[in-house]
Amino acid sequence: MKLLIDEILRPGSLRAEFQPVVEIGSPDLPCRYWEGLVRGPRGSNVERPDVLFGYARRKRAEQEVDRASLRTVLGAARELTGSVGVNIHAATLSADLELAPFIGDVLCATGIDPERVVLEVVEHGQPRDAKTLQLNLEGLRRIGVRVALDDFGTGEANYRMLLECRPQFLKIDRYFIHGCHADPARQAVVDGLVATARRLGAEVVAEGVEDLADLDHLRRSGIRLAQGHLLCRPAPPDQLRGRRCA
Amino acid sequence: LLILDDEPAILLPLSHYFTKHGYTVSTSREPEEAEALLECEHFDLVILDLALTHFGREGLEVLGSIHAKHPWLPVIIFSANVSTEVQEEAIRLGADAVLSKPQPLATVLAVADRMIGKS
Numbered sequence A: 001m002k003l004l005i006d007e008i009l010r011p012g013s014l015r016a017e018f019q020p021v022v023e024i025g026s027p028d029l030p031c032r033y034w035e036g037l038v039r040g041p042r043g044s045n046v047e048r049p050d051v052l053f054g055y056a057r058r059k060r061a062e063q064e065v066d067r068a069s070l071r072t073v074l075g076a077a078r079e080l081t082g083s084v085g086v087n088i089h090a091a092t093l094s095a096d097l098e099l100a101p102f103i104g105d106v107l108c109a110t111g112i113d114p115e116r117v118v119l120e121v122v123e124h125g126q127p128r129d130a131k132t133l134q135l136n137l138e139g140l141r142r143i144g145v146r147v148a149l150d151d152f153g154t155g156e157a158n159y160r161m162l163l164e165c166r167p168q169f170l171k172i173d174r175y176f177i178h179g180c181h182a183d184p185a186r187q188a189v190v191d192g193l194v195a196t197a198r199r200l201g202a203e204v205v206a207e208g209v210e211d212l213a214d215l216d217h218l219r220r221s222g223i224r225l226a227q228g229h230l231l232c233r234p235a236p237p238d239q240l241r242g243r244r245c246a
Numbered sequence B: 001l002l003i004l005d006d007e008p009a010i011l012l013p014l015s016h017y018f019t020k021h022g023y024t025v026s027t028s029r030e031p032e033e034a035e036a037l038l039e040c041e042h043f044d045l046v047i048l049d050l051a052l053t054h055f056g057r058e059g060l061e062v063l064g065s066i067h068a069k070h071p072w073l074p075v076i077i078f079s080a081n082v083s084t085e086v087q088e089e090a091i092r093l094g095a096d097a098v099l100s101k102p103q104p105l106a107t108v109l110a111v112a113d114r115m116i117g118k119s
Helices: A004-010 A047-056 A063-080 A099-110 A128-140 A158-164 A184-200 A212-220 B008-020 B031-040 B061-071 B085-093 B105-115
Strands: A015-023 A031-039 A081-087 A117-122 A148-150 A167-172 A203-206 B002-004 B026-028 B047-048 B075-080 B097-101
Touching: A004 A047, A004 A063, A004 A148, A015 A063, A015 B075, A031 A047, A031 A063, A031 A117, A047 A063, A047 A158, A047 B031, A063 A081, A099 A117, A099 A128, A117 A167, A128 A148, A128 A158, A148 A158, A167 A184, A167 B061, B002 B008, B002 B031, B008 B026, B008 B105, B026 B031, B031 B061, B061 B075, B061 B085, B075 B105, B085 B097, B097 B105
Parallel strands: A031 A081, A081 A117, A117 A148, A148 A167, A167 A203, B002 B026, B002 B047, B047 B075, B075 B097
Antiparallel strands: A015 A031
16 A cells, blocks of 8 residues: 555655745845745645644654655755755754755755755754754855754744754744734743844744734844745745845 | 545545535545644544554554544544454543444444534
8 A cells, every 4th residue: 555655755746835034124025035845745634744744753754754855945946046945853953864965965966055055943842862963054054054943932942952053043933923012921032032042143033924013013123034924925936936035 | 524544445435425414524544644634733523443454553552642642532433343342442542432334324424423512
């Protein structure tokens, strides 16, 4: 019997959409970089990335699916100009000793300059080996890849990960952004993260911005980068071609 | 409604029948796929086959895993050759009803309706 994992790993089965990380301080809202979002086989239960990776994790195939996703996103990114974010699980970074050379090979094959790449580290609860994770990140930084910490503040994307990854971009999870304009507690958390990021030399990205009042509040809080449906929904690369990227 | 059964010959008619009777149905042939769906989406009811040997996991183990993570989610076992011992074990592990295959689809629907308070 054919397993779903075989279908997922079949070349051409995954698709990529992109959503811009936008410079909200500029009036024309230029894109700083495109975050690549992988989608599972069309019409399947795993079309949604959270179900896709939930399934991959349970099948103990997260590394293979992460690699296939990297290949898919970087391949599709050839159609875009500017920098591109690719997601990778911390569990893969901390277990796959050959990951940095693999990414280097994919970059060579796609002709994408490593300095255009932002590696977005995500994690949803796997144990990890900090040393291997750091070796992989060092190897990738050496060739010019930048690092972002995704969904910060929820799950395993915590302060320990912040110290282990030393990201250039700190992406605050949507949980803290939704309704922040009217919630002093959320404002306190966001302000604290902005101050921490500044001390660490990282830029803050507000994720999941869907409300104009929240966006205005984020601007007043000193946040310069944001992402969300209010600014631009994820779309396939052919629909984004020509959009300005800073 | 989520239906987990590794046999397409069961899955498709069951899915069509429940859809025709007003249910929003997701189907899955693999336990890991069903578990990932349950983690990410809301379901009111699960229909579970215990004979999932194609995937190297026992249906009862899958039932235990689902019930541990979603203790309030009703589960109907719909499986062939269910012995009294297996039936008792399924109930102990959290199943709300056990139906033996073959069974008229109307019977499965009636039990499902009762579980979610539709009738």
